[in-house]
Amino acid sequence: MSGFSPEWLALREPADHRARDADLEQRMAAHFAARTHVSVVDLGCGSGSNLRGTAKFLPDHQSWRLVDYDAQLLALARHRLVEWADESRTEGTLLRLRKDHKHVNVSFVEADLTRELAQVLTPAPDLVTAAALFDLVSEPWLELFTAALGAAGLPLYTVLSYDGRQEWQPPHQQDGRVLRAFNGHQQWDKGFGPATGPRAAAVLSGLLEARGYAVHTAGSPWLLGPDDPDLRHELATGIAAAAVETQELTPEEADGWLAARREAGQAMIGHTDIFATP
Numbered sequence: 001m002s003g004f005s006p007e008w009l010a011l012r013e014p015a016d017h018r019a020r021d022a023d024l025e026q027r028m029a030a031h032f033a034a035r036t037h038v039s040v041v042d043l044g045c046g047s048g049s050n051l052r053g054t055a056k057f058l059p060d061h062q063s064w065r066l067v068d069y070d071a072q073l074l075a076l077a078r079h080r081l082v083e084w085a086d087e088s089r090t091e092g093t094l095l096r097l098r099k100d101h102k103h104v105n106v107s108f109v110e111a112d113l114t115r116e117l118a119q120v121l122t123p124a125p126d127l128v129t130a131a132a133l134f135d136l137v138s139e140p141w142l143e144l145f146t147a148a149l150g151a152a153g154l155p156l157y158t159v160l161s162y163d164g165r166q167e168w169q170p171p172h173q174q175d176g177r178v179l180r181a182f183n184g185h186q187q188w189d190k191g192f193g194p195a196t197g198p199r200a201a202a203v204l205s206g207l208l209e210a211r212g213y214a215v216h217t218a219g220s221p222w223l224l225g226p227d228d229p230d231l232r233h234e235l236a237t238g239i240a241a242a243a244v245e246t247q248e249l250t251p252e253e254a255d256g257w258l259a260a261r262r263e264a265g266q267a268m269i270g271h272t273d274i275f276a277t278p
């Protein structure tokens with residue numbers, strides 16, 4: 001399963017929504033509570049999970065611009081949002097949704113964030129969001145991004161940046177090597193230059209603070225137990241494959257770790273959420 005495959009995004013969505021830090025959700029909600037309408041740009045939207053997880057914390061009337069460079073994921077996002085909503089209507093390319101008492105208009109933008117960031121942030125929204133994106137990007141890109149946010153005075157709410165921590169139970173003798181290899185792989189170029197990987201939230205927070213932002217961070221770990229066998233299985237498979245790609249583990253060593261991990265009862269995978277206001 002690739003990092004952006006529809007199957008993987010569907011598998012991780014419930015764990016992602018469970019993991020988000022509740023205090024930060026409330027802080028973000030409080031920031032916009034006095035408004036009747038809010039406009040949001042979601043970067044790297046995939047199948048639209050972040051909208052589904054965030055809309056209930058925002059005012060009753062919302063306009064979202066969902067941005068991704070993958071046209072098939074944008075089409076899937078439209079489909080999944082129609083399924084999620086209580087009512088939906090299409091007007092041209094715009095999707096009008098009602099979910100509970102939230103009225104959510106959604107537009108879809110196919111754009112590559114490595115080249116089209118300025119266009120994506122124009123016209124300026126009230127809020128920029130992203131889920132499971134910033135560990136893919138490079139530090140120079142984050143500098144450009146935070147400069148653009150700062151220049152327009154835009155708040156940022158981002159969830160689920162991988163932070164490099166993993167704890168699998170019961171422990172296995174190869175855990176340390178596998179984690180080092182995987183965290184190294186997380187810093188490979190994902191299209192934006194060498195990725196910040198596990199350092200993403202720390203780098204992003206530092207850059208925002210340097211621009212005078214008030215930055216609030218909180219942990220949002222996946223806590224996977226007996227009810228998440230498919231996610232644990234796919235996750236361990238992806239970690240083992242990445243570890244082998246780095247050549248720090250032989251395929252046989254990775255297979256041994258993977259076989260044990262398929263039996264593992266629990267896993268904690270660390271993430272960080274950030275809400276930052278200018």
Ligand SMILES: C[S@@+](CC[C@H](N)C(=O)[O-])C[C@H]1O[C@@H](n2cnc3c(N)ncnc32)[C@H](O)[C@@H]1O
Pocket residue numbers: 003004009016043044045046047048049050067068069070073111112113114130131132133136191
């Ligand atoms: C790990 S997925 C997260 C998707 C979604 N935010 C979620 O939480 O399920 C990363 C997303 O970023 C998108 N992406 C990666 N590189 C991109 C780029 N250069 N421009 C636009 N989107 C990109 C991928 O297509 C994918 O949908």
